Amino acid sequence: MLNRKIKVLAISLCLMGILLSLTGLGIAGSILRYASPWPVKIDPGIGSDGQALTAQVNLLDPLVFPDTKGNIVPHLAESWDVSPDGLTYTFYLRPGVKFHDGRELTAEDVKFSMDRLLTMGGGSAYRWSGCVQETEVVDKYTVVFHLKTVYGPFFSTLPLFFIVNKGLIMENIKSGEYGEMGDYGKAYVSINDVGSGPYIIKNYQTGEYLLMEKNPNYFLDVGTAPDEFKMVGSNQPVLVKTLMKNREIEMNSKWGAPDLYEALAKIEGVEIAKWQNTGFLYSYRMNTKKPPLDDIHVRKALSWALDYDAAMQLVPGSVQAIGPVPGHMLSDKNAFQYHRDLEKAKLELKQSKYYGHFDEYPMEVIWDSSPVMEKYAMLLASNAADIGLNLNVGETTWSLLCETVSKIETTPHIRINPMAAEIPDPAGLLKQQYHSETTGTFNQLEWLLDPVFDKMIEETIATLDEEERLEKCREALRYIVDLAPSIFVVECPEIHAYQAAYMDWPSAKGESMPYVEYSNSVRLIKIDDEKRKELLKK
Numbered sequence: 337m338l339n340r341k342i343k344v345l346a347i348s349l350c351l352m353g354i355l356l357s358l359t360g361l362g363i364a365g366s367i368l369r370y371a372s373p374w375p376v377k378i379d380p381g382i383g384s385d386g387q388a389l390t391a392q393v394n395l396l397d398p399l400v401f402p403d404t405k406g407n408i409v410p411h412l413a414e415s416w417d418v419s420p421d422g423l424t425y426t427f428y429l430r431p432g433v434k435f436h437d438g439r440e441l442t443a444e445d446v447k448f449s450m451d452r453l454l455t456m457g458g459g460s461a462y463r464w465s466g467c468v469q470e471t472e473v474v475d476k477y478t479v480v481f482h483l484k485t486v487y488g489p490f491f492s493t494l495p496l497f498f499i500v501n502k503g504l505i506m507e508n509i510k511s512g513e514y515g516e517m518g519d520y521g522k523a524y525v526s527i528n529d530v531g532s533g534p535y536i537i538k539n540y541q542t543g544e545y546l547l548m549e550k551n552p553n554y555f556l557d558v559g560t561a562p563d564e565f566k567m568v569g570s571n572q573p574v575l576v577k578t579l580m581k582n583r584e585i586e587m588n589s590k591w592g593a594p595d596l597y598e599a600l601a602k603i604e605g606v607e608i609a610k611w612q613n614t615g616f617l618y619s620y621r622m623n624t625k626k627p628p629l630d631d632i633h634v635r636k637a638l639s640w641a642l643d644y645d646a647a648m649q650l651v652p653g654s655v656q657a658i659g660p661v662p663g664h665m666l667s668d669k670n671a672f673q674y675h676r677d678l679e680k681a682k683l684e685l686k687q688s689k690y691y692g693h694f695d696e697y698p699m700e701v702i703w704d705s706s707p708v709m710e711k712y713a714m715l716l717a718s719n720a721a722d723i724g725l726n727l728n729v730g731e732t733t734w735s736l737l738c739e740t741v742s743k744i745e746t747t748p749h750i751r752i753n754p755m756a757a758e759i760p761d762p763a764g765l766l767k768q769q770y771h772s773e774t775t776g777t778f779n780q781l782e783w784l785l786d787p788v789f790d791k792m793i794e795e796t797i798a799t800l801d802e803e804e805r806l807e808k809c810r811e812a813l814r815y816i817v818d819l820a821p822s823i824f825v826v827e828c829p830e831i832h833a834y835q836a837a838y839m840d841w842p843s844a845k846g847e848s849m850p851y852v853e854y855s856n857s858v859r860l861i862k863i864d865d866e867k868r869k870e871l872l873k874k
Contacts, residue, residue, distance in 0.1 A: 365563030366863040369585040374569040379525040380498040381456040389853035396498035396531035422486040429477040435501040443479035447471040448502035489761040501530040534859040587834040593707040605837030609844035610829040616754040620823040621781035633688040635820040640681035654828035666762040701750040712752040758852040762809040782821040838867035
């Protein structure tokens with residue numbers, strides 16, 4: 337009881353601090369405030385989760401940009417050429433683009449950004465680590481990527497490749513693990529601005545908020561964009577409701593529970609926006625190297641035991657998942673789907689080498705971030721009990737989870753996991769979740785380490801013809817479903833509450849880009865501060 341009181345007190349103090357941070361700074365001009373989970377890792381060499389990408393999309397620039405249909409359009413790169421063999425990509429940069437410290441962005445920065453990313457191996461490095469052989473600077477505004485092998489979805493990945501300021505980072509390198517490059521600027525970039533994007537860091541209070549101001553020298557027109565963008569470090573439902581009601585945030589993160597959205601929709605001027613192309617796929621990720629889940633029969637038993645109808649009821653608008661890739665991205669009329677069948681589940685358990693000894697192998701299912709995930713954890717524990725398996729439900733934090741998944745031994749047995757399709761590429765999504773390169777990261781808790789799948793997805797990615805590549809994706813998807821390293825639960829739309837009365841948000845009007853967190857590209861959003869003030873008078 338005492339521990340619970342301490343926890344409540346700690347949360348209350350945290351919320352008070354966030355409220356003070358919101359009210360103490362005042363508002364200069366128009367501002368967009370976003371309730372975000374924490375931490376926010378602004379370094380693209382480290383962070384690639386939702387809140388990291390939200391910051392990076394606004395602080396940094398990619399070579400190319402997606403439109404609402406998923407097409408790639410020029411951005412830092414004005415044009416490009418691809419060799420007939422698909423192994424050489426040449427980009428011609430826009431001259432005159434300036435970093436926030438005034439230095440010009442050149443091909444040297446592009447090369448440095450890719451070299452740094454691949455050397456550090458964090459963030460989204462896994463997307464290019466197996467394919468980029470070398471990055472070559474031809475001249476000040478021309479850069480070439482030489483690939484080791486054909487990488488069919490290479491262009492699809494580039495909106496997540498952000499360019500950093502080589503000169504600034506080199507001036508702030510400390511001793512570290514990367515030889516002559518020291519720490520590659522990791523300590524500096526974790527809290528400092530090294531970008532050229534539409535927003536500049538104004539104030540960064542770790543654990544509380546990240547405040548950005550509009551870049552007056554941005555190379556594109558940002559005249560109607562909000563003057564400031566603030567990521568507020570909290571996802572607590574009570575606080576979100578209070579801030580939304582008081583017009584102290586303009587939008588919440590995508591991690592809200594259905595009852596939160598129901599409450600927020602009752603606030604005057606607040607609407608709920610939904611779109612499918614960057615929605616979630618909820619699955620139970622199972623550590624396949626940890627007994628008794630190293631036995632496929634136990635994993636299949638849990639897949640048969642789950643009540644999928646009950647799971648769909650937890651998130652309105654969801655449908656049962658066909659596998660590790662959303663159906664809108666990869667249709668498969670031959671896809672196999674489990675359904676609740678306790679007899680089949682029990683037959684699987686009888687084939688397990690652990691049968692009769694399950695009490696010697698306690699398992700846990702953990703959750704973090706949102707009440708929906710807690711409900712999913714409780715559902716699986718309840719369903720598992722129906723076939724004689726005991727699952728302990730535990731809560732963790734996102735930051736702690738990222739640490740524990742670095743080793744097989746500390747990775748939990750099961751975690752309920754919401755996976756967003758970061759780019760419109762099923763092959764990349766399959767690689768992200770199950771290729772051996774992503775073990776030890778939050779992308780893969782399964783520790784699958786399956787050479788057959790690795791080769792299968794590598795050959796898929798190396799296929800240039802799109803239709804052929806999609807068919808190979810279907811084969812890879814079926815292979816994964818048959819291995820049952822995860823329980824594929826539901827697909828659901830991305831959902832946000834926002835201040836529709838004074839916020840013009842293209843994504844909320846059906847113009848979302850099929851790249852995760854590009855919906856939070858603040859330069860494309862408009863805030864009518866006069867309408868906000870009118871609401872505050874009521």
